Every structure is written in C-alpha cells, then in structure tokens.
Amino acid sequence: MISFSPSRTFKVLMTCAMIGLAGLSHAEQVFRVTAIPDESPTELARKAAPLMKYLSDKLGMKVEYTPVTDYAASVEAIANKQVDMAWFGGFTFVQAKVRSNGQVIPLVQRAEDEKFKSVFITTDPDIKTLADLKGKTVSFGSASSTSGHLMPRYFLQEVSKLDPDKDFKRVSFSGAHDATIAAVAAGKVDAGALNISVWQKFVEEKKVDTNKVRVIYTTPEYYDYNWTVNSSVSPEVRKKLVDAFLALDKNTPEGKEILELQRASKFIPTKADNYVGIEKAARSAGLLK
Structure with a gap:
C-alpha cells in the first residue's frame, strides 16, 4: 500500500486544481466581434454566423458575434475593449481611432471597399x-x-x-x-x-x-468598410485573422458562402492611411470634432 503525507496530498490536489483551472480558462477564451448595424439585425446575424465559425476554426478559440444597437455603440465597444474586433465603415473607423486615442488597427477590407x-x-x-x-x-x-x-x-x-x-x-x-x-x-x-x-x-x-x-x-469612389481590431489583440492573433480573411476563396464551398454573404469578391489588407480622406471629409462637414 502506498501512503501520502498530508502535505504531499495537499500539493497533489493543488496541482490538479491548477491544471483544471488552466484548462477551464483556455476553454472559456472567447474572441468577441461586433458590426455596425447598417442592415437589419436578422440580416447581420445571418451574415455573421458562417464567418464566426470559420474564424473560430482558424483562431482555435470561440469567436462570438455580439450585436449592438447603433453605430456609436460599436465604437464604444471596441474603444472600451468590450469586443476585440469590429466591422466598421470608414467613418466609424475614424471615430473609433479618435475615441480610443489611436488604439485600433484596421486589418482587412473587401476588394470592393477600395472603390466604394x-x-x-x-x-x-x-x-x-x-x-x-x-x-x-x-x-x-x-x-x-x-x-x-x-x-x-x-x-x-x-x-x-x-x-x-x-x-x-x-x-x-x-x-x-x-x-x-x-x-x-x-x-x-x-x-x-x-x-x-x-x-x-x-x-x-x-x-x-x-x-x-x-x-x-x-458618388465618386472612396475607401469604406474594414475589419478593425483593438490594439490589445496580440500580433499573433492579428496575423491569424489577416491570413484567415485572405485565404477565403470563392472556389471552395465555405469561401463562396462567406464571400457572398459579405458581398465580397475577396479580402485584401488595409491600413489606417487609407481613411485619411474620410477623416478630412468628416471634419469638413463638421461631423468630427
């Protein structure tokens, strides 16, 4: 018969508990996403569902879509780190950049958004x-x-x-x-x-x-929509996100469904400089202080 001292038993139990908590923490890790409500809630949810599943597989964690009531709420959500990523129009990206003191990073946009x-x-x-x-x-x-x-x-x-x-x-x-x-x-x-x-x-x-x-x-063409993350999202996760979006292929069943729902031929990288014109227009119109 093998016996354990009380102190050894306690150490074993604590180690098991810590392993259990670590596993629980990993299991509960969630990447939260929102989008400006530019269409009806049912349409936004329909568009989001397959994309969230796809990103979850690529990131290796649960990706959860969180709807918001209005455009301002989406800006506040990413600025306050209530969500990790948001689908923004060019103007809401600019608002989020100002609201967060530059703590947001645009990752990708649809090819169509270069000439919207x-x-x-x-x-x-x-x-x-x-x-x-x-x-x-x-x-x-x-x-x-x-x-x-x-x-x-x-x-x-x-x-x-x-x-x-x-x-x-x-x-x-x-x-x-x-x-x-x-x-x-x-x-x-x-x-x-x-x-x-x-x-x-x-x-x-x-x-x-x-x-x-x-x-x-x-109207003439201008830059518009993009997927933006809070800068607190790690570089590793950002790279996985960019790679996932760029890998979407209309010749695969999954890619075809997602791209059609997103009304995109493909996704391409973007950068904050693309939205300088939007910011100038907003300030000129008195819509951004």
Whole structure:
C-alpha cells in the first residue's frame, strides 16, 4: 500500500486544481466581434454566423458575434475593449481611432471597399439631379454612416452646393441602408442616400421595384468598410485573422458562402492611411470634432 503525507496530498490536489483551472480558462477564451448595424439585425446575424465559425476554426478559440444597437455603440465597444474586433465603415473607423486615442488597427477590407460608392434614390419623377432635391425631404442612414450619410452629404455639397440642413425641407435618419430604401419606396421621404452595395443587392434579389425607385446620382469612389481590431489583440492573433480573411476563396464551398454573404469578391489588407480622406471629409462637414 502506498501512503501520502498530508502535505504531499495537499500539493497533489493543488496541482490538479491548477491544471483544471488552466484548462477551464483556455476553454472559456472567447474572441468577441461586433458590426455596425447598417442592415437589419436578422440580416447581420445571418451574415455573421458562417464567418464566426470559420474564424473560430482558424483562431482555435470561440469567436462570438455580439450585436449592438447603433453605430456609436460599436465604437464604444471596441474603444472600451468590450469586443476585440469590429466591422466598421470608414467613418466609424475614424471615430473609433479618435475615441480610443489611436488604439485600433484596421486589418482587412473587401476588394470592393477600395472603390466604394453611394447612391441617391427617389420615386419622384420631377427629381432628376441633386439640385432638384432643394426643398425636398431626404433620408440618410445612420448619422455615423460613411456610405449612408457622410460621403453622400460631402459629394452633395461639392456637386450641387446644397446644404442639407438649410436647403432640404426635412432631413431624417433611417438608421440603416435597407430602411432608407423602404422609406423612399413607401413615399415617406422624397429621396434617400445609401451605399451602392445594399442597393445592388436589393435590385438583384428583386426586393425593390426599379420601375418605381430609381438612382439619380452615384458618388465618386472612396475607401469604406474594414475589419478593425483593438490594439490589445496580440500580433499573433492579428496575423491569424489577416491570413484567415485572405485565404477565403470563392472556389471552395465555405469561401463562396462567406464571400457572398459579405458581398465580397475577396479580402485584401488595409491600413489606417487609407481613411485619411474620410477623416478630412468628416471634419469638413463638421461631423468630427
């Protein structure tokens, strides 16, 4: 019979407990992700599910999607380290950079985000140009949206010299791109601005009657969306994330599903310098102090 002294038994139990706690800690490690709510919550959750599973496999830890109520909440979440990574528009990235004192890092963007555009839409046959919006009711998306507010407003002022706050009958904010389409189609506003990607998706899926709702203006190109991490995320994890996004291939079933849901042909690396123009436009429009 083998016997243990009380002190030896205690040491063995403590060692087992520590191993158990270490295993528990590893098992509970979660990488948290959020996204600006630029579409309906159900659509965002549908888009996120396969991507979260894919990233979980690549990172070797649980990746959890955490929805937020509005654009500002996504900025606060990453600045306060409540999430590790966020899907931002160019403007929300700039806001997060300012809010966190530079403690955020953009990793990748869709190839389409190098040359992104917005559109103005209407059902009014008398509205043919941006100048015709004078005295009309116009909806943007979220006030913090790059493609649903900032850049459409910027180009509106550049092209037509109209000031929405002075020259429109009423300015409203729908909160999301799909909501802007719905507001215009229902006649709640005379016109609306949204990102071209959501507009094209609605047209392709026949969710909008193009005999009734039409585009009157498409903006010049600008940089937009990206996946951004808090700088506290380790370089090793950042590399794994970049590698995972760049490895997505539309010729594989998994890659095809994720890329189609993300409305991307592929992902490419990005950098903070790409969004200097967005920051200048935001400061010029008085939307960033």
